[in-house]
Amino acid sequence: MSFPSASCARFVAQWRTARQWGGLVLLLMFTACSSPPPVDTIRMGLASAPSSLDPRVATDAASERINRLLYDRLVELDDAGMPVPGIARWERLGPDHYRFFLAPRRRSFHDGSRLESGDVKATIEFVLEPGNGSPFRTALSLIERIETPSSEQVDFFLRRPDPLFPAYLGVGIVPAEAAARSHPFNSRPLGSGPFRFVDWPTEGRLILQRLRDGQHFSFVLVKDPSVRIMKLLRGEIDMLQNDLPPELAAFLGRQQGVVVARAPGTNFSYIGFNLMNPDTARLQVRRAVAHAIDRDAIIEYLMQGGARPAQALLPPEHWAGGKGLEPLEYDPPKARELLREAGYGPGHPLELEYKTSSDPFRIRIATIIQSQLARVGVSVKVRSYDWGTFFGDIKAGRFQLYSLTWVGIRTPDLFRYIFHSSSLPPGGANRGRYRSADADRLIEAAEAVDDLSRQAPIYQRLQALVLVDLPYLPLWYEDQIFVHRSDITGYDIAADGNYDGLLKVKRSVERAPPASDSQRDNDG
């Protein structure tokens, strides 16, 4: 009897042991299968993905805005467009000699190496090298040579004096050692900015981490505005900025759990005239077009108040902005009279071709302008093209009228680039072939003055002259619109639309990441 009993006891003991081991194995299996603790990520919807995260070459708006987060700059511009210290303060040791002192308490590069003067020198020299094709080369080409007296100081020697020189040093600094071994900054950015690069698995999904608190941010590409809005309403993205039809922004303002914030912007929309064309070369025609367009009505009804009328390239709050300029009044009788004076009328109507991009909102604006010009007897054909064709035509001077927007303009050196008679494309952006001895003289006079406070009135006179000559017809400065879910707080909207507000943004109530969190990140 004892045998079966002992056998049974041994069996039970073995079963218990097996069960304990099995439980342990199962526990380990489940532990291994479960994902790591999910990270709360704040998602931002983008209308276009950044093209390059190398700050020395990238110029598209999305890349520039994200590069500002990843890299530090020597100099920043304040709200009035004046240069202020970034990671360096400066002294002007001579008319053409600037010394920059790196801030003692500055961030290191994200690989741990310290940002020193050699990195600044290497970055700027890369930009200046013609073979690298940097678009910032033109602005910095007045640099004759760069010296580094110490690891904390950089000396810039200029070919000619320019009191605005520090404002041109807005290029993000990259580490010299990584640059020397051709590190792919465009896809694996390495800077010293307040955000660290984490991953960029697909074009439509870029992940950064804020160094201050480790908060992850995902930039999700959603091209269609309606889809972007649906994702915001469903909580698949937490915020978005601009690139919304005004009616959809108003619609979002009426939704629960979503907040729409606006701030005045500085992006300048205008109509450009071709001054080589027999019709648009005539000042009376340009003035007639200016008086026939009801900008206030377009702003009120189409843009739902999301813009302010512009009289000049730089807004009034800019230190060199146009101040006290007479607005171009909507005055159809005057437009008809000007056209009559120019020899146009029912028997000889003015016919113009208006080129615009294929962006639906731009086509809407073009159609409205076409209808307003028709009321004064001007027949306008609207031609919309894809961006490459459109921009190629504008640069080549194949247009009568076109509309575009200058984005992110901060410094008045742009006046030479746009209005000087020596700045015809491809070297400059004088696309309308505007040739004015007075304008050239004012631009050169402003550049010759060695004091920004004395430059400002000259630039203001220049903008008043441009408003009379009308190579550009100023339309408006579009507002910046930021839409976010109500649990997102702390975002300050920048006038030029940059993403610096992400430095302080946070989720007010810690949200438990949904089960499909990782899957939702791929939706872009």
Added chain:
Amino acid sequence: MTRFGRMLSLLVLFLWGLAALLAPALPLHPEQIDLQQILTGPNEAAWLGSDDLGRSIFDRLVMGARTSFSVAIGVVVISAIIGTLLGAFAGYTGGMADQVLIRVIDIFLAFPGILLAIALAGVMGPGMDNVIIALSVVGWVGYARLARAQVLSLKQRDHVAAAIALGTGRVTIVLRHLLPLIASPLIVEATFGIASMVIAEAGLSFLGLGVQPPEASWGSMIRDGARYMLIAPHMVLAPGIAVMMVVLAVNLLGDRLRDYMDVRILRPGHAPVSPSRGP
């Protein structure tokens, strides 16, 4: 199809044709922009509402009917004439000409038709004329294949042999002795072609390859409205329902016409006809 369905289909087609023909004479303002009426819903002044530029959707729908009607009829007429003549002569003549046509047809059929039309319209540029050309280039193939097959089955008939014996020319034989006999299936094909072309025109306009702003077409109205589905669904619903009703009506009547012309189907008061005897 019930009598009610037939009458409804006829009514839809009648209204479509009437709108297309009379649109220029009606007091419509399809391009009149009224900024204060942007995206307003149906109301007394604009009983289908206003679009994203404050234009009356009803007015644009009527003008869009003219666009879709012109494109559909234009493409079907051009395609049918070219395709039928090519197919009939190739089928009747045979030999190298027939072989070449067959290969060309095969090549065209190897491409999805709408894709080829998009490519052609993209190369030629937007505009109603170019849409008609692009769709005709794609559309003739079906008629050519059908006409060729019909002629092949008929050209051995006695009356054709008699015409040849009497010294009748090839052109006369095809046009006078064969075309009338193959007209029925071609008419049915053309009927369905109209429905396809309404959709194709709307598709090309949706892609921005059709008529240019500010002219109206149903496809471009749907494209414009798709952006405002959340806030102004009437912008999409009006042209969308119009396209659906016209296509449905054309298809239902085409179906009915096919049945009517099919000699194998017994109709009250008519004796069944053997398919071997032909039409």
